[in-house]
Amino acid sequence: MEKIKNKHASHSLKFNIWLYFLYLIAFIAILMWLLQIVFFNQFYLRFKEKEIRRIGEILSEEYKVEDFGDRIFRKTNYGSIPVRVFNRKGIASLSSSILELATPDPLDIILFIEPLIEDDEQEVFHIVEDPSVNGSQYMVYGRLLKISEAPDENIYLYIISQLASMDNTASVLKEQLVLITILSLIFAIILSFFIASKLVKPITQLTDAAGLLAEENYNIKFEGGGYSEIDKLSQALNYATNELSKTDKLRRELISNVSHEIRTPLTMIKAYAEMIRDISGANEEKRKNHINTIINESNRLSDLVNDILDISRYESGTFEINCSETNISDLISKIVTNFRVMYQNEGFTFHLDCDENTIIYADETKIQQVLYNLIVNAINYTGENKTIYISLKNKEDKMRFEVIDTGKGIPEEKIDRIWDRFYRAGEYYNRNTVGSGLGLSIVKNILTIHNAEFGVISLVKGCMFWFEMDKL
Numbered sequence: 001m002e003k004i005k006n007k008h009a010s011h012s013l014k015f016n017i018w019l020y021f022l023y024l025i026a027f028i029a030i031l032m033w034l035l036q037i038v039f040f041n042q043f044y045l046r047f048k049e050k051e052i053r054r055i056g057e058i059l060s061e062e063y064k065v066e067d068f069g070d071r072i073f074r075k076t077n078y079g080s081i082p083v084r085v086f087n088r089k090g091i092a093s094l095s096s097s098i099l100e101l102a103t104p105d106p107l108d109i110i111l112f113i114e115p116l117i118e119d120d121e122q123e124v125f126h127i128v129e130d131p132s133v134n135g136s137q138y139m140v141y142g143r144l145l146k147i148s149e150a151p152d153e154n155i156y157l158y159i160i161s162q163l164a165s166m167d168n169t170a171s172v173l174k175e176q177l178v179l180i181t182i183l184s185l186i187f188a189i190i191l192s193f194f195i196a197s198k199l200v201k202p203i204t205q206l207t208d209a210a211g212l213l214a215e216e217n218y219n220i221k222f223e224g225g226g227y228s229e230i231d232k233l234s235q236a237l238n239y240a241t242n243e244l245s246k247t248d249k250l251r252r253e254l255i256s257n258v259s260h261e262i263r264t265p266l267t268m269i270k271a272y273a274e275m276i277r278d279i280s281g282a283n284e285e286k287r288k289n290h291i292n293t294i295i296n297e298s299n300r301l302s303d304l305v306n307d308i309l310d311i312s313r314y315e316s317g318t319f320e321i322n323c324s325e326t327n328i329s330d331l332i333s334k335i336v337t338n339f340r341v342m343y344q345n346e347g348f349t350f351h352l353d354c355d356e357n358t359i360i361y362a363d364e365t366k367i368q369q370v371l372y373n374l375i376v377n378a379i380n381y382t383g384e385n386k387t388i389y390i391s392l393k394n395k396e397d398k399m400r401f402e403v404i405d406t407g408k409g410i411p412e413e414k415i416d417r418i419w420d421r422f423y424r425a426g427e428y429y430n431r432n433t434v435g436s437g438l439g440l441s442i443v444k445n446i447l448t449i450h451n452a453e454f455g456v457i458s459l460v461k462g463c464m465f466w467f468e469m470d471k472l
Contacts, residue, residue, distance in 0.1 A: 021192030
């Protein structure tokens with residue numbers, strides 16, 4: 001556990017969340033610097049170009065409108081953008097300002113009219129520097145408005161807009177961005193640390209609790225953290241803890257019970273083997289009895305091991321059943337006949353009431369094991385009259401099997417535990433009973449696999465075990 005903590009200490013979730021916030025702020029700061037400083041001038045030029053071209057296209061479409069002069073004035077933000085309309089000789093006919101009706105500079109003719117004539121272009125666009133003012137630039141736009149049969153009568157649109165110097169603006173933005181970047185980083189460090197701590201706190205609590213769980217402390221409780229995902233995780237961990245607690249309890253009981261069940265036959269095998277060696281070796285009758293005892297105890301051990309293996313396969317889900325049409329009436333009759341032969345000298349009476357030709361779809365071998373275990377259980381716990389009642393009845397689309405003993409019954413508070421592994425109703429059990437203590441647990445697993453309904457009912461005298469299955 002300590003190794004895990006040390007390994008991840010320098011790469012904690014809190015640190016990573018905090019670091020990701022810093023990455024985000026750094027990315028935003030870099031993006032702001034690129035957009036506001038590095039590419040600011042390009043954005044400005046694109047904006048101005050788009051604005052001038054838009055005005056040119058609108059005025060070109062509205063050229064023949066009667067109030068074209070007023071529209072020029074309005075479209076150019078009331079004369080803030082110089083616009084002139086003139087002919088090939090440079091004589092202006094309209095302007096966004098009365099003062100600009102004078103003949104334009106010859107440079108205008110060279111930059112606009114000549115390219116429109118020579119290259120047969122509909123519009124031209126240039127950025128030029130004003131030689132009279134160092135560093136001053138203009139964005140100028142020319143467009144052919146009217147084509148006449150006489151080239152000298154062609155009408156042209158001329159727009160010029162001075163570009164503002166971005167140096168002062170960029171300096172102001174740089175100072176602001178430096179301040180914003182520093183404040184953002186400080187704020188991000190504090191905020192990200194607070195958020196990371198708040199997010200990580202419930203996870204840290206879950207991790208600490210999980211460490212205690214790894215040390216087999218099943219009394220811990222995983223607390224939620226106010227987030228749906230963490231709440232769901234804590235609920236799942238609490239459920240897992242509860243199941244692990246049950247599993248650990250069952251494991252301890254299983255080890256204790258198996259140890260107890262194995263110890264007695266091993267002790268007897270060893271004792272009787274020593275008796276053969278030391279006492280009855282020369283006495284054939286005693287030796288035979290001792291050997292039979294060893295064989296019986298060995299068989300008991302073998303049955304116990306086989307039952308444990310069966311239980312393991314059932315509960316791990318690795319066991320497969322081979323179902324087929326099974327005549328359960330014949331199966332019950334054969335089993336009861338065998339028991340009558342086995343116990344004919346011990347005074348047991350088996351009463352059988354069985355409907356004939358009842359067919360079910362099941363694994364015949366496993367259903368036979370269920371019937372055998374239930375009848376053996378009745379034999380183990382029947383009363384002094386040693387009477388067992390067995391019945392098989394059909395009811396509509398189902399069949400119902402019942403086996404009733406005439407013993408002392410099962411206390412109501414212990415009925416729910418009767419299917420547990422190695423559970424025995426203590427005062428009703430003695431070592432002479434047949435079986436490993438896993439019979440009813442095996443019955444439960446087999447019937448569950450077959451989707452059968454089953455249960456136990458404590459009667460005034462004795463108890464009744466039953467199960468129901470669909471019949472064909």
